[in-house]
Amino acid sequence: MFRPDNEPPPEGIPRLLVVFQRGKLVSDMRSTMPCLLQEEAVRLGGWDVRRSHFVGYWEEQPCFALEIDEAHELEPDTYQVGSLWHLVGRVDEQLFALAGRAAQLLDWERDHQFCGRCGERMQADTRERAMRCARCSVTCYPRIAPCVIVLVTRGEELLLARGRNHPQGMYSTLAGFIEAGESVEECLIREVKEEVGVTVGNLKYFQSQSWPFPNQLMLGFFAEYESGDIVCDPSEIAEADWFHFRDLPRVPPPASVAGQLIGHYINTLVKAE
Incomplete structure (x- = not known):
């Protein structure tokens, strides 16, 4: 452990x-x-x-x-x-x-070897996990980038997408970084709309996962489809579609929160039958 x-x-x-x-x-x-x-x-x-x-x-x-x-x-x-x-x-x-x-x-x-404000070399703080500038007192802690990752569902169908950088045939859930001044829920709705053009609602938090690529904190959610046709943002999404839970393409492994979202939803549907 x-x-x-x-x-x-x-x-x-x-x-x-x-x-x-x-x-x-x-x-x-x-x-x-x-x-x-x-x-x-x-x-x-x-x-x-x-x-x-x-x-x-x-x-x-x-x-x-x-x-x-x-x-x-x-x-x-x-x-x-x-x-x-x-x-x-x-x-x-x-x-x-x-x-x-x-x-x-x-x-x-x-x-963070050098201060972003004055350019002085930063020093590691021995009392806590921080880098400090002796000249202007700027303090830098390990950086965490919060992201929303969401499985959009429509009954027995899952909306999955292949990112432009994903391997051929690999589909996953949608994700995006939270912007300054934005709530988690606002980010989720915006990212889904921007990436695949649909509107979602009934957001339900699932779980989080530290994801070191390079410093992300993934906040996993489920969301239900409300309206709209799939229209992919070509700068981020190569292709997206609805897949029945019994006929899925290759998806991320269970070690990832994306894989856990998909697995959890499938188990819920199977138990409900």
Whole structure:
């Protein structure tokens, strides 16, 4: 079980590591938990650590996120370097959350090395998870981008769309970022209207999920179709359609909140039969 924490443990306690190089996750292909490396991997590999962050605890063992120097050549028979996407659906949901938190913390420090107001180099605050500017006192916390993700339904039909960047044949729910001054509900209605041209109502919250691509908090909802024909925004949606719940295209895995929305709705329909 993963337990996030901001207070680093005392020195000398054995640690687990989530290691990144050039922004990519380093996985041990011999392990059943490929994203967790032992401390000896750094020592034996002679890896230089560029930055490190305490992430939390995995089964009460402290875990740290490490970024190693990009010049190191890793043993190809042992380590795989790739995107966090490689973990989706392959590891426990809690383990994926740990790896995602590690990636977000390293990205946050990398993107806040200098103050956006005065240009001074930022310093890590030792009392809390923050980067501070000593000159003008600007404080930057890890950035979270809230998003709405929604499954639009019409009885036994689900409205699914294939984004322009989705693999061929992969359909998913609709999603969008919440804009400044906008409520979650306003964002949901606007995004659905903009992306596929239909109007929805009867919004019901489902659950949330931290989604590290790169720093999103996905707020999952169900919404019922009210009116309108599907008209896709070509800048975002390649195609969209209504699908009967017994005849769905390829959809996201259960590890994602999109997959969980779809699975939950199908189970509800099956139980109602």
